[in-house]
Amino acid sequence: MANEKFKKAVDSSERAEVDTYDRGIVPAETAARKKREGESYKTLPTEKREADASTNDQTDAESIHTTDGYTVDKEGLLNNYAVEPEMYYEVPGDARQEVAEDSAQRVEELQEVKEDKEGELTEKGDERGRGPGIV
Secondary structure, three states, rough: OOOOOOOOOOOOOHHHHOOOOOOEOOHHHHHHHHHHHHHHHHOOOOOOHHHHHHOOOOOOOOOOOOOEEEEEOOOOOEEEOOOOOOHOOOOOOHHHHHHHHHHHHHHHHHHHOOOOOOEEEEEOOOOOOOOOOOE
C-alpha cells in the first residue's frame, strides 16, 4: 500500500505564496515578471480567462481542457503538467472514481499509521508491529 506509485497532482499554492527563495532578496527576473504581469502574476489560467483571450480556440465544449495541469512556482513561472483527459479512459468517469479511491485509500493508510497499540509497549519490550511507516 505505501509503495504504490504516487500519480496525483500536487497543489503547491502555499509554497508559492512567497516571492523569494532567500530572505529579503527578490531576484531581478521575479521583480520584472511581477511588474510586467500585474494582476495576473502567480495566477493560474482558467477557462473563463482563456475564453476572453484573442487566441481563444480551445474553450468550446468539444475541446479538451488545457488549464487543468497548471502549477505556479515561487518565482511566478507557470508549469503545465500533462493531465490525462477522460477520453483516454476505458469508461467515462473512471478518473473521478480513481481520485475518490485514492483519497479513501489515503484516509485508510493514515488511520493505520495513527492506530494506537495500547498495552503492547511495556518496560520489558516493544511488542508493536513495525507498521507501514510514513515519511
